[in-house]
Amino acid sequence: MPAPVRDATLDAMKSRAASGRAVVGPILAVVAVALVALAAGALFEAFRAPPKHYAIIVSPPAGATVTAAQVTRWFDAGLPALATRRGAVWRTALPARGAAPRNALDDLYRHLSPIPWTDLHALVVARRGVANVFDVKIEGRPAGAGPSTRVVAERLLAVSRVRGRLVATGDRSPARLRHKYLMALRRPRAVVRDGAVVLADASWLPLARELAGDMPFARAAVAAELGVSGGRPTVIVVYSSAAEVAAYLGQSRALEREHFFSRLPTTAPRTLWWPTDVGVLASALAPADPWTRHMLAHEVTHTLTWRWFYHTAHAPPLLLEGMATAVEADRSFAPLRAEVAGGNRVMPLIRALAKRDLWNGVAMTRVTLAYLEGGALVKYVLAGWGQAELRRFCVDIARSSLKPAAIERVVRRDLQVSWPRFYAGWKAYVMTLP
Numbered sequence: 001m002p003a004p005v006r007d008a009t010l011d012a013m014k015s016r017a018a019s020g021r022a023v024v025g026p027i028l029a030v031v032a033v034a035l036v037a038l039a040a041g042a043l044f045e046a047f048r049a050p051p052k053h054y055a056i057i058v059s060p061p062a063g064a065t066v067t068a069a070q071v072t073r074w075f076d077a078g079l080p081a082l083a084t085r086r087g088a089v090w091r092t093a094l095p096a097r098g099a100a101p102r103n104a105l106d107d108l109y110r111h112l113s114p115i116p117w118t119d120l121h122a123l124v125v126a127r128r129g130v131a132n133v134f135d136v137k138i139e140g141r142p143a144g145a146g147p148s149t150r151v152v153a154e155r156l157l158a159v160s161r162v163r164g165r166l167v168a169t170g171d172r173s174p175a176r177l178r179h180k181y182l183m184a185l186r187r188p189r190a191v192v193r194d195g196a197v198v199l200a201d202a203s204w205l206p207l208a209r210e211l212a213g214d215m216p217f218a219r220a221a222v223a224a225e226l227g228v229s230g231g232r233p234t235v236i237v238v239y240s241s242a243a244e245v246a247a248y249l250g251q252s253r254a255l256e257r258e259h260f261f262s263r264l265p266t267t268a269p270r271t272l273w274w275p276t277d278v279g280v281l282a283s284a285l286a287p288a289d290p291w292t293r294h295m296l297a298h299e300v301t302h303t304l305t306w307r308w309f310y311h312t313a314h315a316p317p318l319l320l321e322g323m324a325t326a327v328e329a330d331r332s333f334a335p336l337r338a339e340v341a342g343g344n345r346v347m348p349l350i351r352a353l354a355k356r357d358l359w360n361g362v363a364m365t366r367v368t369l370a371y372l373e374g375g376a377l378v379k380y381v382l383a384g385w386g387q388a389e390l391r392r393f394c395v396d397i398a399r400s401s402l403k404p405a406a407i408e409r410v411v412r413r414d415l416q417v418s419w420p421r422f423y424a425g426w427k428a429y430v431m432t433l434p
C-alpha cells in the first residue's frame with residue numbers, strides 16, 4: 001500500500017493562511033495607534049474602507065467550510081461533460097489546484113468518458129473529522145442498463161473555495177479506492193448490442209463483441225428450458241485477471257476459481273436488482289470457442305432466476321446451479337450416473353439440497369458433481385411437472401428450513417408425490433441422461 005497522498009497545494013495554502021494570520025497583530029497595533037491619533041469620524045472611515053489584505057485574513061481560502069451539498073452540485077455540473085465527452089468543459093467545470101487532484105479528475109474522465117452513460121450523478125459525503133474532504137462516488141447506468149445507483153468510481157477529494165469557486169485541492173484516495181469499480185479496467189470500453197452491455201478493456205473488444213453476439217442464444221436457451229425471460233439489458237463485465245476482479249470489488253485478494261459469475265451490481269447500499277451482472281475472466285476463454293455461448297447461457301440463467309430467492313430464507317446453490325446447468329446443455333452426466341449407480345453415497349440428494357455453499361474448500365470433482373446433481377434435479381422436475389411447478393418448488397424449498405423433513409414436505413405438497421417415490425424416480429431419470 002503506498003503512503004497516503006500528501007497534497008502540496010493544500011499545504012501551501014494552509015501556510016499562506018497562517019502567514020496571513022501572523023500580520024493581524026501588527027495591524028491591530030496600527031489600528032490602536034490610529035485610535036489615539038485620529039478623531040472619531042476618521043476612525044469610522046477606516047472601518048468603512050478596510051485595507052484589502054485585512055479581508056483576506058478574515059476569510060482565508062482553505063478555511064472556508066464547504067458542504068457536501070455544494071460539492072454534489074459542483075460535481076453534478078461537471079458530469080454532463082463526461083457523458084458527452086467534452087474534456088475541456090469537464091476541466092473548466094471541475095477546476096483543480098495541484099497535480100494530484102488534477103490527475104484524479106483527469107483519471108475519472110479518461111476511464112469513464114468512453115462509456116455511453118445515462119443518469120450519471122455524484123453521491124457526496126463529507127469525511128468525518130477532516131474539514132473539506134469528501135467521499136465522492138459517481139453513480140450511473142452504462143447504456144441505460146442496471147440501477148441508477150450503480151457505483152462506477154469513487155475518490156476522496158479535498159475541495160476548497162477559492163475566490164468564490166469550488167476547486168479540488170487534494171486527492172486523499174488510497175490506491176484501493178482509486179482502482180475500484182470501473183476504474184479497475186485500464187481503458188474501459190462498452191459494446192452495446194442484442195440486450196447486452198459488455199464493459200471491457202479496449203484490448204478485449206473482440207471478445208466483448210463475441211459475448212454480446214452470444215446473448216440472443218443465451219436468452220433463448222433460458223426461455224426454452226425454464227420459461228424465464230426479461231427485457232432489461234444485462235451488463236457483462238470482462239476482467240483481464242483475477243486481480244482485476246478483486247480490485248473492481250475492493251477485495252483484498254483474488255478468488256482463484258471465480259472465472260465466470262453472476263453478481264448484484266455494485267451499489268451502495270446493496271440494491272436487489274435483476275438481471276444481475278455477469279462477470280467473465282477473459283483469460284479463461286478461448287477466442288471463437290463454441291463453449292462460450294453455453295457458459296453465457298449458464299450465467300444468464302443466474303441473472304434471471306436469482307431474484308426468485310431475494311426474499312426467501314435461503315438461496316440453495318444446488319437449485320441455482322442446477323437451473324444454470326440444465327440451461328447450459330453441454331455437459332456429460334457420466335460422473336453423476338456413476339454416483340447414482342454407487343448408491344448416491346458421496347453426495348446424497350437431500351443433503352446436497354441443504355448445502356449453503358458448494359465451493360469453499362471443496363475439490364473440483366465434487367463441485368462438478370453438485371452442479372450435475374442440481375442440473376438433473378431441475379431437469380427431472382421440468383420433465384415430470386413443468387416450468388411453473390419448478391419455480392414454485394424452488395421457492396418453497398428456499399422458504400423451508402432445508403431440514404430433510406421440511407424438504408420432504410415441500411415435495412409432497414408441491415409435486416404430490418412422497419419423497420421415496422420422488423427420489424427413486426430421480427435416480428432412474430439420472431441414468432437416462434447423456
Ligand SMILES: [Zn+2]
Nearest residue numbers: 298302321324
Ligand atoms: Zn453458476
